[in-house]
Amino acid sequence: MTPPASGLKVGLFATCVNDLMFPETPRMVAQMLGRLGAEVVSSPKQTCCGQMFTNTGYVKQGLQTVEAYIDAFSGCDYVVGPSASCVGSVRDQHSWLTKDHPNLHQEAVELSAKTLDLTEFLIDVLNVDDVGASFPHSVTYHSSCHSLRITKLGDRPLRLLRAVKGLTLIDLPDADRCCGFGGTFSMKNPDVSIAMATSKAKAIANTGAQFVTAPDNACLLNIGGILHRQQARIRPIHLAAILSSKESA
């Protein structure tokens, strides 16, 4: 049987936060996509989605990252990233950022349409719910605002999690409420950000799960920062790490 992704050239969009702080996440994605048969490419020309700049009002800098993105990934069948937020930003913002730059615009539009979150690529393109992972632990899922409302992942992450062997999924109350990260919001409004993260961390800890997972390391960085400071037992883990896990009970 040919693996589901064979013949597809997939650009691995690591994203800046992962590249710098959580390199194991894109590493695991690269390996998983490789196992599924894809030709995985990762260009050192990539930097980030640009939302850090765009969302802070620095549109010129945002536009420059679009150029780097096109430079890095044109020619790929798909671009896949383990970050619903960054993928959402590419799809939502690259088109309007380039609207006054006809030389970039067409390519930006085409490339953003091919840019998918890992969960979309697995479910929509490869038609795979079960990636053969096993993770014998209790897990609660933080959906992340951008995965819900910008990238619109819907229940894809949950479908993938439910197919993981040994995993017990525990519901997180008010899962759709923001964790307070908000990119530069966490710097510009630190007190509100911390208050939001604290209440999210509390809800997460109250689930009693062993792990909290999310489609975005940025949210986990924020929530995990509180949990680690409070020496909570529950640990943050990226969705991709669970989907890559072969841990047996």
Add this chain to the structure above:
Amino acid sequence: MTAAPIVLPRDADGRLTPAPPPGELIDMPRFPVNAKHELANTEQIGNLERATATIRGKRAARASEVANWEELRSAAEAIKNKVARNLDHYLLEAEAKLTAAGAQVHWARDAEEANRIIVDLVKQTKAPEVVKAKSMVTQEINMNEALEAANIAAWETDLAELIVQLGHDRPSHILVPAIHKNRHQIRDIFVREMGIYGTPAPAGLTDNPTDLTAAARTHLRNKFMRAQVGTSGGNFLVAETGTLVVVESEGNARMCLTLPDTLISVVGIEKIVPTFDDLEIFMELLPRSSTGERMNPYSSMWTGVTPGDGPQNVHVVLVDNGRSTVLADPITRQTLRCLRCSACMNTCPVYDLVGGHAYGSVYPGPIGICLTPQMRGLHSAVDLSLPYACTLCEACVDVCPVKINFPEVTINLRKDVADHKRHDHRPHLETTAISAAGFFFAKGSRFTLMTKASSLFGRLFGWKRYFKGHTPWPAKVWTSARDLPVPAKQSFRAWWKKNHERS
């Protein structure tokens, strides 16, 4: 025989009505400073959380039971866009219809002009007071204080507005102005203040909501019965007929609109809907979005003067106060579609924690951070900070009945703030830091250099996994309550190069 003129008592400060907190909203500090202050008020956080969670649930239930909810939202959006594009035409149509129906139309460019018109109109009646139906635009122009300065008392008659007024407070929500107060606090306010400004609270008043409402009723009854002038806002102004519409829950607005002989309605110029048929859509959307009800208990509609029935002197003050400036920008003008339903603030996780007082504006939450800096201009410290009072979580986008694209407006405003900072000839740490980051993020090769430098970072300071002790800016902003991992020893790109680009 004429009745003896009413002489209103004055309080210890020599005022007719309770003094609000000193100072102007626009002069408040930056949002983060105000927010920090509000976050210290744990009782308020509890009050807000309970109230917004309830109202969020009700809205969701009432919206989800309407099969064509999304179509209604799109229709409302389209109608309001049409109004914005042809506002000049509709306003003149409304003026003509109102005038033909016996109302007098007044135009006010700004708050000052609006207040001058209103004060003059009340003075002409010689009335010492007005009864007020709840209205956001009169809060926006600070009408109560303009009247007080002219020795005219403006009595709030909406229960929550009354609580706020008697509490020497400011509204913290556009629909539920006293959302930040609980019933114990309300009881204390009533007991302490009612007697100073009219009928006192009954002896032994409890904090039972029914008793509190009864006390407010008794306190207001007198004021209603003797009132010669009423004021109101308007939820909608139908251009085709000149009909004004006020929707409410308590019936007090109905009294303000029908009992006095003179009625002054203060209406923002964006409140137009073209035809009476269009109203149908908004009457379905508004109550479900705001109070989470299928239908609001009282809907009052009136067209000018009806001889022998209701107010015989009907005035409509059409207020611009920055709205035409907002209209000038094709992207951000969408905020003029707002119906003031409050769904966006009820769903906003930032508002939920800090409440309305942090925003330095009568409009808090998502609509406040968009509309206020647009209307007032990006000048004051608070207005320059408002566009950033948002995590861009987009929860508001899902609930707005007129489909305002908040992140689009917010990011546009942030761009204006960033431009403003670049051009004000003062050093800004943020502008410098972002420009520097921009340089490294513009090209993959530069980014690689940066990852190499930051990989060294933790080792340089001897940190293993997390930042420890005194961390430098900007990390220290983060680490006051959150631990922050140090950058990885080997970046992803370094790993990739090592494993895939062996030459």
